[in-house]
Amino acid sequence: MGFADLSIADIAAEYDLADESVLSLCDQLGISYKDRQTNLALEDAKAIISLILSKRSGVTASKTETSP
Numbered sequence: 001m002g003f004a005d006l007s008i009a010d011i012a013a014e015y016d017l018a019d020e021s022v023l024s025l026c027d028q029l030g031i032s033y034k035d036r037q038t039n040l041a042l043e044d045a046k047a048i049i050s051l052i053l054s055k056r057s058g059v060t061a062s063k064t065e066t067s068p
Contacts, residue, residue, distance in 0.1 A: 004045035009036040011045065015052050025051055 006014075012022045019036045026033050029051065031044045040048070 002042045003039050004042045005039070006045045007037050007039050008033060011040075011048055011052075012036070015049070017052070022048065 008022045008026065009019055011017075012019045015022075023033065023036065025031075025048050026044075029044070029047050031040070031048070033040075
């Protein structure tokens with residue numbers, strides 16, 4: 001398993017989220033970590049980023065649907 005050169009804190013900063021939000025996503029996905037500086041496996045980083053993007057597109061889609 002390869003490691004991404006991304007920590008939890010890096011992902012939080014890149015996507016303008018609180019570290020705690022990314023830690024919560026790790027918990028939801030069953031990704032283990034020690035602290036916010038934990039470097040993630042490539043597959044884990046991709047899973048977290050995909051979840052962030054899907055939640056954002058879901059928010060955008062629902063705002064668009066309710067707009068006149």
